[in-house]
Amino acid sequence: MTRLIDVSRYRLKPTPAQETALLEHCGHARFVWNLAVEQHRYWRPGRKSAPGFAEQCRQLTQARAEFMWLRGGSVIVQQQALKDFAQAMAGFFGGTHRHPGFRKRGRSEGFRIVAVKADQIRRLSRNVGEVRVPKVGWVRFRWSRAVPEGVKSYRVTRDAAGRWHVAFAAIPQPVPAPGTGESVGIDRGVAVSAALSTGEMLNVPPLRERERARLRRLLRELARARRGSGRRSKVKAAIARLKARESDRRKDWIEKTSTDLARRFDVIAVEDLRISKMTRSARGTIEAPGRNVRGKAGLNRGILASGWGGLVRRLEHKAPGRVVKVNPAYPSLRCSACGIVDREARESQAVFRCRSCGYVGNADVNAAGNIRQSIAHAAGHAVFAREGPRVTGPAHREPQRDLLLVR
Numbered sequence: 001m002t003r004l005i006d007v008s009r010y011r012l013k014p015t016p017a018q019e020t021a022l023l024e025h026c027g028h029a030r031f032v033w034n035l036a037v038e039q040h041r042y043w044r045p046g047r048k049s050a051p052g053f054a055e056q057c058r059q060l061t062q063a064r065a066e067f068m069w070l071r072g073g074s075v076i077v078q079q080q081a082l083k084d085f086a087q088a089m090a091g092f093f094g095g096t097h098r099h100p101g102f103r104k105r106g107r108s109e110g111f112r113i114v115a116v117k118a119d120q121i122r123r124l125s126r127n128v129g130e131v132r133v134p135k136v137g138w139v140r141f142r143w144s145r146a147v148p149e150g151v152k153s154y155r156v157t158r159d160a161a162g163r164w165h166v167a168f169a170a171i172p173q174p175v176p177a178p179g180t181g182e183s184v185g186i187d188r189g190v191a192v193s194a195a196l197s198t199g200e201m202l203n204v205p206p207l208r209e210r211e212r213a214r215l216r217r218l219l220r221e222l223a224r225a226r227r228g229s230g231r232r233s234k235v236k237a238a239i240a241r242l243k244a245r246e247s248d249r250r251k252d253w254i255e256k257t258s259t260d261l262a263r264r265f266d267v268i269a270v271e272d273l274r275i276s277k278m279t280r281s282a283r284g285t286i287e288a289p290g291r292n293v294r295g296k297a298g299l300n301r302g303i304l305a306s307g308w309g310g311l312v313r314r315l316e317h318k319a320p321g322r323v324v325k326v327n328p329a330y331p332s333l334r335c336s337a338c339g340i341v342d343r344e345a346r347e348s349q350a351v352f353r354c355r356s357c358g359y360v361g362n363a364d365v366n367a368a369g370n371i372r373q374s375i376a377h378a379a380g381h382a383v384f385a386r387e388g389p390r391v392t393g394p395a396h397r398e399p400q401r402d403l404l405l406v407r
């Protein structure tokens with residue numbers, strides 16, 4: 001299923017007083033959620049159905065009348081927890097999700113606010129923003145990147161390390177096609193994250209050398225630290241922070257790159273190859289029959305780190321109907337200049353040298369050129385060429401709730 005919403009996460013910086021209030025919201029949401037889980041736990045096919053959302057809301061009103069501490073909290077937060085639960089159950093019955101389970105204190109803490117208005121999020125300075133949380137007020141967050149337009153809901157969470165985040169959910173807006181008729185082929189590179197048929201090489205920013213050294217040191221320390229020791233959990237948290245930084249940079253790169261490509265080209269061609277297939281098996285293809293199993297293992301990490309799958313997914317969101325998946329024959333052995341397939345042309349991993357026409361180029365760029373040239377063969381493109389670029393997308397739909405659930 002393609003995700004129909006954009007979720008961008010930011011570090012929330014509550015004051016100590018706000019933190020107490022946020023924790024209370026979390027506690028209420030957890031309490032209500034767990035109550036709903038409890039009610040559904042004993043349900044079996046054939047029995048009288050477990051209470052639905054309406055009935056649960058009635059029960060919530062009763063519970064609020066009964067428990068002072070619950071009454072003091074936000075009814076918005078508490079009702080939303082019930083809605084989330086109802087949605088999770090729908091996902092369960094629909095066969096797409098597991099049965100929702102109990103939420104534990106200190107883990108999976110969070111709550112969600114929907115029907116967010118534009119004036120409930122504002123920017124204070126270059127690096128600081130504020131979001132209005134019911135009964136808590138304006139809470140600051142680190143404006144680490146642009147907040148998407150049209151935020152419909154947000155989720156506030158607290159991780160095991162005690163850090164708070166706010167994740168804004170918005171319907172992604174398709175990027176308009178330039179209308180120039182320009183097309184581009186993209187190849188997931190070996191040495192780079194993505195090579196374009198234009199000759200550009202795109203790279204996910206890796207961890208800096210200093211960060212990598214720190215990561216190695218932390219991993220060594222972790223191996224030495226005693227199980228259950230405070231030292232160990234500290235080291236673990238530090239490692240998690242470094243990994244999170246790496247993944248943030250990758251997401252950021254995916255966002256920027258996909259927008260840029262959608263803006264510059266009318267048609268974007270990528271190879272129709274499931275990333276899972278490539279990463280899971282090293283059995284080989286016609287082009288490289290079974291060699292290099294070890295080399296492939298290293299490559300797998302690179303592919304995953306490069307965020308290739310994420311890039312293609314985001315391209316499909318931002319350029320709906322303009323991403324063409326093609327199936328070129330021998331993309332890495334065919335010369336993109338003259339079309340000859342030459343098994344000896346691959347001089348090295350990086351260089352393609354055609355013995356027929358003399359073309360010399362980066363092997364990944366050559367493959368990207370072949371991918372671009374096979375657009376004409378893709379069935380989808382015939383339709384596309386007649387109708388012109390279609391800029392379609394979800395218009396004013398609410399974000400799909402089940403997709404917003406944090407699992």
Ligand SMILES: [Zn+2]
Pocket residue numbers: 335336337338339340354355356357358359
């Ligand atoms: Zn050639």
